[in-house]
Amino acid sequence: MSQSEAHDVKELNLAIDLCLRIGEMLLGNGAGAADVTSTMRAAAQHLGLRNTDIDVTFTQISMSHQYDPAEPTLVMIRAVPNRGYNYEDLTQVDHLVRDLTAGRIDLYTARTRMATIVSTPPRYPRWVVTVSTGLMSAAVGLALGGGPYVVVIAFLAACSIDRVMLWMHRRRLPMFYQQVAGGFVASVFAVGASLTDLDVDLSVVITANIIMLLAGIGFMGALQDAISGFHLTGTARITEAIIATVGIVAGVSGGITFGKALGADWFYYVPGRTGFEEIGVLMLGAGIAAAAFALSAYAPRRSLAPIAVVAAVASGVWRAISEAGADGAWAAAVAAFLVGLVAYEVSRRCGVPPLVIVVPAMVPLLPGLSIYRGLSLLTQGGFMVSQGLLAMVTAASVALALAAGVIFGEFIAQPVQRESRRLESRLAGPRLVGVFRPRTRARRRELAAQED
Template sequence: MAGFLSRTLDRLMGPWQATIDTIEPGSIVVAPRKPIDLHDEASITEVLDLALRIGAVLLDAGTGAIDTRHQVEFVANIYGLEDVDVDVTFNTILICARRGSTLPPITASRTVYYRSLDFTRLAQVDRLVRKIRQLSITPTTAHRIVDEITDAPHPYPRWVATIAWGLMALGIGVFLGGTWIVWLTAFATTVVVIEFNRRLNRIGTPPFFQQMAGGFLAVLPAALLYPVLENSGLGFSPQQIIATGIIVLLSGLTLVGSVQDAITGAPITAAARFTEVLVMTGGIMIGVALSIRFVGLFHVHLPALTAVPPFGAADVPARVIGGAISAFAFALASYAERRALPAAFISGAIGSGVTAALFLTDLGPIFSYAAAAIIVGLVGGIAARRSLTPPLVVAIAGITPLQPGQAIYRGMYGLMTGTGGSLAMITALAIGVGLATGVTLGEFIARTLQRPQLPTTFPFYRRRR
């Protein structure tokens, strides 16, 4: 299966692969460790600062703590600092370079004050690490490159990202089986929500309240149009519109990173990230609940989503197309490089297709989503092996349409109305964890299948020297 995916991705990515600035596999040579004078504090500090800045970009983009730590150690090791201790927490990186028993150690730290979705910056740092490994560039040159990466503006205008978020909602509407009226309403609602939250962010509003405001606004268009279009025959479904809004707001949260940290040996950071995910998801739920109560004051009562709508073989193509569109749009909204967009499109199509196919069996939703996530993680790892894009970009984009928006809405509505909902909420949590675990396992499988001459940029575990 892995070999088939690898060959398929090679054929599909051929036109874009030719534009990738990589070295031919046969000419790749791992840079030798450079000697460094342990009495030269300025040179050591320069190397430590470079390693910290690279680690900060990785941590900012949602990379797992263990992967970030390995990269910080790797950069320090390449430049001659072999005896280093690195500690990565939720938003802080600490590195200590030991200089033997007669010299005091040198310690440096860096704090990540914000989280951003700029996958271009992540890809550029990925290539910088490859150059450090392959070309043995000097720390001064690497510092200059990091400055250019962190100071550069987003590769696309903000209006392009806003439209992409709307396109993502439209794709999710297709994935959920909605009609054209659902797609257009979801598109318009998401554009308004994203622009409103952007303005809240400019004035320093905490992310929790941004999520709550987004959840509140996601319900209003569905509630306003439902009394008018209920009997129109257009297939207007307020549940699908609300679920679409929930999925858009859930996208980009660090659930994958938290599960990776828990699996790979960073439980404290995993707990912090998982708490962040729960709090942000709680903000969405509170916003949706308040909005439902608000529209109820005007005698607008939305229908309950008591069960998953019927799903058949005829719905598979729509699911595949919708998943591919939403994954592509999420990568674009997250400022991914153009070379990464086809990979995200393919990843979304594969994840949605696998999920749709397994839904036709009796395996259940949790297993279906987890299996699809494993394939998505494997595709991301293969794409990274071809130096196409970091695996995190493809993996996050690929599982974005699979977020359990309907299950969250169904469970929350049941809890509010006293008709149950606990099982739906547990199912939503299990699906989320299954997606994150599946992606982690898929990426690990891809790394174990990696060809020896190609360097890996984000190893889960340090290989024995």
């Protein structure tokens, strides 16, 4: 191998490594498999890598490229062990990809920026996440019909659960045990409330306490991946969501049993029970909950107010359609379609990917409570099994409606230009993160002339 060929292979390795790092950051921060694949392919094509093979699974990304039929294929794999939400990093990676594909930066500058993004600590201190999580649970408790006591208890419980789970996460305990501990703490707060003279519905108290633990986002994301053609990744996400919810069921059951051992024999609990609030209070609670969730995920501050408005309007539309007699899944689909329709324009004005707007705005609509209710009833056996199956089917239909509504809204909102159809034809579904259009032929000729 000559020196020039070795240099070319080095460039290819650096390019593939950059694409994998981009995909790792997107997948680890909640992006769908279709978005990850399309963004990596757009970056690879700009860097001169044609006909690359990209494989995205739940915990791993691989990319291969055969630069010469007579030489071995270059294959690189990166694992994605940690799953969290850092929308500040997601936004910066999105901007990096846009600058790269537009020709404003080269490979080495992009790698330097990526290293800076990875090594820079979050903008907010960790206690801000704890307070935001408590505020989200309190707002959801308000939207579910809980009174002032429920709101206060939900805030304190959520803050305590977040600290307990953070302590366990730093000791590398699996997520299942963290969910068990969170459910236990939530029920202990409810048991403590039952030992006082507070006039509260203890079932609603527990529901508000565990709202931060529910896996509605994972369940909807799984169905979104399935709709986009990534069935293996979707199945893995569904499994994770169910296991996480089972952990909550076990933790709540253990906390109630512990309370009864302390003398709270009168404790009566209806899994996933909610109250009913007026549409104005519902919209207020949904807006605050969405903005609080976005803040806990380190979303840029400029996006918090728009997220709250979009979530409040979507929740109001959902309630209005439901009260008009429409099926729950159709109401959720219309509300999700509205979110997907406006997210593209809102995100453009805020300078963030649409995913940063969509996910927090969908939090008040997610079917996490139905999943929890269904699994809880299934564990009770007897005639409760049929009700549990009904709740699970309801959760699946609502999650599917939300995913389909968002995707369809994005289809309408994002015009597909003629020069980008070739790239779009390889994918199923629009992108919630990453570039929306690759470079046009005119732009490529302009860059080629500049290089000459």
